[in-house]
Amino acid sequence: VRIDYAFPARTIEMLRDxxxxxxxxxxxGLTVRSLPSVVQISLVVALAAPPTEAGQEFELRASILDxxxxxxxxxxxxxxxxxxxxxxxxxxxxxxxxPVRARFEVRSAGPHSAELRCGEGRSYxxxxxxxxxxxxxx
Amino acid sequence: xxxxxxxxxxxFIERTVDLxxxxxxxxxxPGRVEIAxxxxxxxxxxxxxxx
Numbered sequence: 001v002r003i004d005y006a007f008p009a010r011t012i013e014m015l016r017d018x019x020x021x022x023x024x025x026x027x028x029g030l031t032v033r034s035l036p037s038v039v040q041i042s043l044v045v046a047l048a049a050p051p052t053e054a055g056q057e058f059e060l061r062a063s064i065l066d067x068x069x070x071x072x073x074x075x076x077x078x079x080x081x082x083x084x085x086x087x088x089x090x091x092x093x094x095x096x097x098x099p100v101r102a103r104f105e106v107r108s109a110g111p112h113s114a115e116l117r118c119g120e121g122r123s124y125x126x127x128x129x130x131x132x133x134x135x136x137x138x
Numbered sequence: 139x140x141x142x143x144x145x146x147x148x149x150f151i152e153r154t155v156d157l158x159x160x161x162x163x164x165x166x167x168p169g170r171v172e173i174a175x176x177x178x179x180x181x182x183x184x185x186x187x188x189x
Contacts, residue, residue, distance in 0.1 A: 014160055042145075057170055060146075072150060073151075076148045076153070077172070078155050079170045080170060080172075081171070081172045081173065082173050083173065083174050083175050084174075085174040089177050096174070097144055097188075098146060098173060099144075100145065100148065101145055101158065102147070102150065103148070103150060103151060104149075104150035104151060108149055127170035
């Protein structure tokens with residue numbers, strides 16, 4: 001299983017047919033009033049796998065890197081399984097969309113990234129930017 | 139397209155991974171999250187009702 005693509009979004013809503021309603025595609029800028037702050041980002045993660053990997057368990061691992069490429073906490077992971085549906089033609093690649101949120105503490109402004117990885121595959125990097133905009137004095 | 143009905147939340151502060159439902163409810167992550175590679179065909183208004 002590999003990560004085909006991933007992007008940040010403002011809101012992601014699951015619809016009844018299993019598809020996603022996404023608003024604010026590529027919303028990659030987060031504004032905080034002060035540092036440190038707790039923030040949450042939403043990501044659409046698209047998985048793909050050859051049909052031979054149907055039903056095999058794999059690990060989706062996530063970590064956050066700050067501007068110095070230091071990890072914000074250690075990685076977290078979830079066990080997953082990509083299954084064919086009754087309407088997937090035989091021999092076709094398996095594809096799945098997963099809505100993901102990450103909540104973490106920001107200690108510095110500047111470029112950050114969410115690093116995603118399936119099993120021992122390549123890491124997929126989703127960049128985003130933290131900007132500190134203090135509340136104006138009244 | 140996924141048939142996961144919840145969002146996977148990686149919480150790097152509490153060091154937990156859980157599921158968030160459409161109503162915002164937080165559920166513990168099952169041992170394994172199963173994803174279907176495409177949705178079941180949507181039922182159309184013109185589809186006949188099953189007997």
